């Protein structure tokens with residue numbers, strides 16, 4: 001395999017260049033939560049791991065921890081050992097004494113004529129308790145069990161999550177846009193007997209049938225040996241059922257019906273160990289099987305509370321709106337757990353940002369007085385494309401704005417800063433991952449200037465380093481693999497039921513001695529390429545593994561390829577990322593057919609159908625290309641890098657050593673036409689460094 005690092009370096013030339021600094025306003029600094037210039041020293045490695053006690057102290061503990069970090073069994077870190085707490089108590093109960101009447105959630109339905117739904121902390125308390133009573137007494141769930149939740153973005157989703165947390169039940173939320181099959185796989189892997197779903201929700205002006213995915217999910221879990229005993233179905237409008245699929249007698253129950261028996265019931269929060277798994281979140285990796293990232297209760301909650309306070313700069317009177325879906329890690333950490341632990345007012349918007357027009361987010365922000373706004377480059381690009389002048393029409397004012405999920409192009413950053421933020425708002429570009437629980441790199445908003453296109457330095461207590469393929473530390477300006485030298489409280493504990501894969505994927509590459517019991521020998525390998533500038537700011541270049549970041553959502557090429565292979569006529573499939581103006585990257589599919597089978601549009605359609613069925617609509621490819629053969633090495637490995645170069649109009653490089661070099665030109669002509677080799681320079685770095693391993 002040609003070195004990912006080398007290719008990354010070659011691509012830096014076409015990546016955006018260093019930008020100027022932007023400074024936070026005096027007004028922002030005057031009110032900020034973190035202005036201590038000594039923070040770097042306090043969180044230096046000399047003060048590790050005790051520095052993170054400050055985050056844990058933001059929580060309420062039933063029993064204080066005995067040890068900040070137990071690192072005796074690397075890389076299975078244990079934070080705040082001996083401590084006991086409950087996440088639901090920390091996110092709800094403890095706020096009642098001081099502000100039970102404050103809005104915890106303001107739910108904005110997609111239809112603009114439907115009224116807002118305001119859930120105060122007191123009301124959240126009542127609802128979460130009722131659902132917890134139902135989960136315990138109607139479903140028989142207890143501490144340590146797992147529950148899969150497959151729901152759209154409605155307030156009943158965090159209510160269900162917090163009810164699980166109250167009981168010490170580990171939740172596994174599956175993004176609502178995933179298909180029934182994808183949900184079923186995750187049910188089976190997590191060993192859930194209970195599935196929580198919903199009948200319907202609004203998307204782009206349509207009411208969408210969501211419950212239809214339930215039967216497929218239950219069937220596909222069943223095929224993997226996992227029986228789902230109960231399916232709890234929330235209804236978008238209690239009493240009205242908006243799904244075509246019938247309820248299954250004895251298995252499916254409407255939440256609004258069953259909850260009647262639990263009206264006004266309360267459930268004591270269960271005190272769990274800090275290391276008790278709060279949730280699983282599945283994410284894509286290099287194999288076809290998604291990984292269940294297991295997050296702890298104490299370390300995770302402490303880390304998201306700390307970073308919400310110091311990086312999102314949330315104060316008691318702020319109105320905070322994160323546009324992410326709760327079905328992804330951003331929603332878990334920075335809608336539900338971090339902000340609620342601080343007693344924040346959270347806006348939840350059900351629908352599409354551009355519905356019914358691109359002014360919708362700014363109308364919501366103006367109307368509700370949102371002052372902290374959190375979204376992703378893909379949404380920013382889309383809003384800019386459809387309504388570049390829309391924000392100017394509204395009188396909203398943000399003090400802080402977040403971007404997360406993908407590298408943001410400096411040009412897009414500037415629109416966000418100038419037009420959306422009206423040059424008043426500080427921007428934090430936060431780099432992190434499902435696995436990491438919370439932010440890894442970002443500027444501290446009142447202390448460090450912003451630099452478009454760069455996430456920033458490591459967070460307090462996070463010490464990133466760039467390594468080459470041979471474990472050498474690289475100096476500023478050289479691209480390589482970004483790793484974190486030390487553990488931190490938000491890091492996931494393991495891959496559910498697969499500790500070997502956990503060690504292999506995240507630690508084996510850069511661990512000098514697998515027998516070492518010293519955490520210094522176990523840097524965390526993030527799977528992203530990055531470059532550190534002289535000022536210590538990290539620019540993230542993108543994934544170095546077989547993961548495609550589509551509109552900020554991670555899809556594994558192996559998952560996509562194995563879905564394609566479900567079409568019986570297909571012999572081989574290779575999926576590569578293509579640069580896309582709006583969505584960052586989209587997958588493009590190359591397929592080779594079995595001998596004797598003629599190419600046809602039917603086969604192409606079958607591929608799209610399988611991708612949507614097995615994964616979801618987010619996996620829809622830009623195009624499906626049937627090729628005479630895959631470009632291959634002499635040992636038979638598919639050269640995805642060559643296909644990625646063709647799709648992205650980049651030079652294919654030297655292909656003479658391939659087993660079948662002639663096929664490269666055939667494919668190129670097919671994709672790019674017969675003219676001379678076209679090249680574009682505006683392609684981000686992670687495309688051409690795509691792995692060659694088959």
Ligand code: WTA
Pocket residue numbers: 283328329330403404405406407408429430431432433434435455526527528540542543549552553554
């Ligand atoms: C990418 C989302 C550049 C990165 C929180 C990472 C980013 C993957 C940024 C994780 C950013 C996330 N700048 N790239 N600010 N944030 N990424 O697990 O490639 O859905 O590895 O977590 O998104 O995606 P995940």
